[in-house]
Amino acid sequence: MASVKELRQRIKSVGNIKQITRAMEMVATTKLRRFQDRAIASRPYAEEIAGLVGRLAAVLGDGVQDLPLFVQGEGERILMLVVSSDRGLCGAYNSNLFRELEAWRTANADKTVDYFVYGRKAFQYMSKRGFDVKRVIEDPRLEDIDYRNASIVARMLKLEFESGEYNDVQILYSKFESMAKYVPTVAQYLPIDATALGADDGEKQSGDVLLEPDAQTIFDHLIPRFLETRVYNSLLEALTSEYASRRFAMKNATDAADDMQGVLRGIYNRKRQENITKELLDIVGGAEAVR
Amino acid sequence: MADSITLRVITPDSIVLDTEASSVQVPGLDGSIGILARHAPMVTALDAGDLHWTADGVEDDMFVSGGFAEVRANTVRVVTEASERPGDIDIERATKAAERAKERLKDRRVEEGSSEFDVLRAEAALRRAMMRVFVAGKVNR
Numbered sequence: 001m002a003s004v005k006e007l008r009q010r011i012k013s014v015g016n017i018k019q020i021t022r023a024m025e026m027v028a029t030t031k032l033r034r035f036q037d038r039a040i041a042s043r044p045y046a047e048e049i050a051g052l053v054g055r056l057a058a059v060l061g062d063g064v065q066d067l068p069l070f071v072q073g074e075g076e077r078i079l080m081l082v083v084s085s086d087r088g089l090c091g092a093y094n095s096n097l098f099r100e101l102e103a104w105r106t107a108n109a110d111k112t113v114d115y116f117v118y119g120r121k122a123f124q125y126m127s128k129r130g131f132d133v134k135r136v137i138e139d140p141r142l143e144d145i146d147y148r149n150a151s152i153v154a155r156m157l158k159l160e161f162e163s164g165e166y167n168d169v170q171i172l173y174s175k176f177e178s179m180a181k182y183v184p185t186v187a188q189y190l191p192i193d194a195t196a197l198g199a200d201d202g203e204k205q206s207g208d209v210l211l212e213p214d215a216q217t218i219f220d221h222l223i224p225r226f227l228e229t230r231v232y233n234s235l236l237e238a239l240t241s242e243y244a245s246r247r248f249a250m251k252n253a254t255d256a257a258d259d260m261q262g263v264l265r266g267i268y269n270r271k272r273q274e275n276i277t278k279e280l281l282d283i284v285g286g287a288e289a290v291r
Numbered sequence: 292m293a294d295s296i297t298l299r300v301i302t303p304d305s306i307v308l309d310t311e312a313s314s315v316q317v318p319g320l321d322g323s324i325g326i327l328a329r330h331a332p333m334v335t336a337l338d339a340g341d342l343h344w345t346a347d348g349v350e351d352d353m354f355v356s357g358g359f360a361e362v363r364a365n366t367v368r369v370v371t372e373a374s375e376r377p378g379d380i381d382i383e384r385a386t387k388a389a390e391r392a393k394e395r396l397k398d399r400r401v402e403e404g405s406s407e408f409d410v411l412r413a414e415a416a417l418r419r420a421m422m423r424v425f426v427a428g429k430v431n432r
Contacts, residue, residue, distance in 0.1 A: 038304070045303045048370045052334065052359060147303035147372065212335035213321050221336045222359065225372075232303060 004275060007268040011261055018257035024089065025250035031143075032243035039176075039236045042147070046229040050197075052218075053226050057197045059215050065194045068162070069223055072191055075165040077112045079134075081157060081189070083173040083238040084122030086142055091249030093182065093242055094121045097174055100184035104172070105131075114166075116157070118142055118235070142239065150232035151224075158227060161190045173234045174241035180248065182241035189230065192223070294328040297366040298344055300353065300374055307374050308353065315367050316343040317360040318422075324360075326367055333362040339419040341426050342369060352377055354426040356419060380427035385420045392417035 002010070057064045064070060082101065084094050101122075105113070114134040117123045123136050135156075140149055161169050169190040174182040211218060298315050300308035315326040318340025326333075337360055342353045358371030395413040 041305050042303045044301050044306055045370060048301055048361075048368060049359075052361060052370070056334065151372070208332070210331055210333035210335075212319050212324060212333060217320065218334055218336045218359065221357075225358070225370075229303070 002267075004268065004271050007264060007271060011264045011268060014257050014261050014264065018254055018261065021250045021253040021257060025247055025254055028243050028247035028250055032240065032247055035236060035240045035243060039233070039240055042229070042232060042236065046233055049222065049225050049229050053222055054197050055209070056211075056215055056219050056222060057194065059209065059211070060219060064197075064219075067219075069158070069227075070191050070194050072168055073161055073164060073166045075167050077114060077166050078108065078168055078170060079114050079116065079157070079160055079166045080170045080172060080186075081116040081118065081153075082122045082126070083142070083171070083235060084117070084119035084125075085242045086120045088121065089249065090242055090246035091252075093174065093245035094125070096182070097122070097172070097184045098125055100186070101126075101172060104186055118153070142235065145232075145235050145239070147228070147232050150235055151228040153235075154224070154228040154231040157189060157231070158224065171231075171234050173238040174245075176237045176240045176244065179244050182245055187234070189227070192226075296326065296328045296330065298346075298369070299366060300342070300355070300369045300371065302371055302374055310344075310346050312344040312346045312367075313348075314345045316341075317367070317369060318342065318355065319360075326360075326362060329365060330362045330367075333360075335360050337369070337371065339415070340422045341429075342374070352426050352429045354380060354423050375423070375426070377427050377429050380423050382424055382427045385423035385427065389417055389420035389424065392420060 082097075084097055088094070113132065115126060115131050116135045116137065117126060117133055118137045119142050120138075123133060126133055137153060157169050160166060168188060171187050171189050173185060173187070175185040177183055295311040295313055296315065298308065298310050298312045299306060313328070316323050317326065317335065318338050319335045320338050323340075323343075324335060337355060337358050339357050340355065342355045344351055354375045354377070355369060355371040356373040358369065361368045361370070392413050396410065396417065
């Protein structure tokens with residue numbers, strides 16, 4: 001059994017840890033809110049672009065399905081972008097992601113896959129386990145991502161796809177479903193699924209819309225933007241999930257530290273009481289002996 | 292206002308502008324396009340340039356870096372990656388960017404075998420920079 005002094009020390013160190021985890025929880029809360037705000041702010045743009053893609057695809061008709069970015073590539077290989085966090089202490093965020101990654105790899109064991117990695121944790125994990133990491137994106141840090149940088153990533157993926165080496169391009173990221181639910185998801189990035197487009201509203205009969213200069217030119221400009229919004233959105237969702245997960249983990253840690261402090265304090269008090277009683281007995285015993 | 296059209300400028304970071312205008316000019320790929328109230332539905336691709344509009348008799352400008360404009364239900368939606376009000380443009384930076392782009396173009400034209408892509412990019416950068424300077428010049432009217 002620990003001595004009173006040791007117990008006091010432990011209570012103190014648990015208290016220190018609690019302070020740290022509480023601070024981290026607060027930081028995560030702030031950042032979470034920031035990423036959520038950005039995700040909400042980016043929505044009108046993404047919706048507008050997606051809407052335009054849908055309406056123009058309707059104008060172009062069936063020809064869309066045969067455009068280069070809408071058909072599978074010539075190559076056999078698959079390219080996958082994995083989005084993890086840079087830092088730990090975010091609960092099961094990364095391990096859930098890696099579990100999904102392993103499952104996906106097992107399911108696609110017959111294919112050669114190249115990986116692009118965003119986030120240090122995934123790189124550490126994957127480089128140790130024989131994943132063919134072709135490229136690690138480190139600059140800017142995931143946390144500092146903005147639309148411009150997301151569009152650079154988007155362009156990179158598109159160029160790889162257009163090189164003809166790949167059959168398709170996938171993105172693995174944690175989809176943000178709710179504050180307590182983040183689902184690691186593999187989403188097909190390229191080729192674009194034409195059937196998923198334009199199902200958004202009933203304005204399909206857009207035959208008499210003026211197009212300047214013409215549908216094909218606009219569409220060619222539109223598709224890169226559309227892909228950019230998808231990357232940006234995936235990255236923002238991953239970040240939101242990460243910070244929601246981190247906040248949750250830190251809250252749990254703080255609560256656990258609270259509980260532990262309570263238990264330790266109980267033991268400490270009992271022990272202290274015991275010692276006092278013992279000392280009293282000694283004194284009383286000593287006094288008896290002297291009499 | 293009897294004859295007005297809603298002008299909305301949307302970027303990935305926010306809705307930059309949402310106003311009623313009596314006329315709007317967007318920098319289309321093949322030149323500026325004027326839009327008045329009750330314009331027919333239209334979709335156009337934009338070049339980097341000057342978005343110009345008149346609201347309550349006051350003319351105003353904004354730099355847009357490209358993107359699209361869609362006219363639908365008496366609303367002009369300008370969807371662009373980046374936009375700047377004339378007062379917010381860093382003229383010095385834009386001028387320098389223009390210089391850099393010119394240099395790059397000069398080098399590339401001389402150098403044989405440089406990719407067409409690079410030239411296109413430098414040209415786009417040059418155009419963006421020049422349009423920034425142009426729009427910035429409108430602030431002191």
